[in-house]
Amino acid sequence: MADLLLSAVLTAFTMVRVIKGSWLRNPQYLATGIVGAIVGTLVLHAYWPAYDDDFIVGGVTGIFGSWAGMVLFDAIVGMA
Numbered sequence: 001m002a003d004l005l006l007s008a009v010l011t012a013f014t015m016v017r018v019i020k021g022s023w024l025r026n027p028q029y030l031a032t033g034i035v036g037a038i039v040g041t042l043v044l045h046a047y048w049p050a051y052d053d054d055f056i057v058g059g060v061t062g063i064f065g066s067w068a069g070m071v072l073f074d075a076i077v078g079m080a
Contacts, residue, residue, distance in 0.1 A: 004045070004058040008037035011062025012069075019070060029070050036069020037062045 012033035013023070020029045040061045044051060051057045 003053070004061070005038065005041050007055075007058040008041045008062035008065060009034055011059060012037040012066040015063060015066035016070070019067070028073065032069040032073040033066035034069075036067070036072070037065040040065025040068065 013030070016023060016026065016030045016033045020026045023030050041058075044057070044061050
């Protein structure tokens with residue numbers, strides 16, 4: 001699980017850089033990307049613990065979790 005979590009968090013850094021730009025100008029997106037990646041990893045571990053050692057699934061979980069966290073953050077800020 002630790003390898004999957006580390007992979008997801010590092011993928012969150014890449015996703016924020018690709019989607020939103022610099023980390024220093026957008027620290028809120030970095031935080032939501034990391035939280036989204038962690039939540040995605042925990043959900044994956046809760047429902048499919050056999051995929052904890054799969055490299056491809058870990059990367060996809062990090063990408064989707066980061067993206068979902070940023071989209072949710074944008075939706076919440078847009079409603080306010």
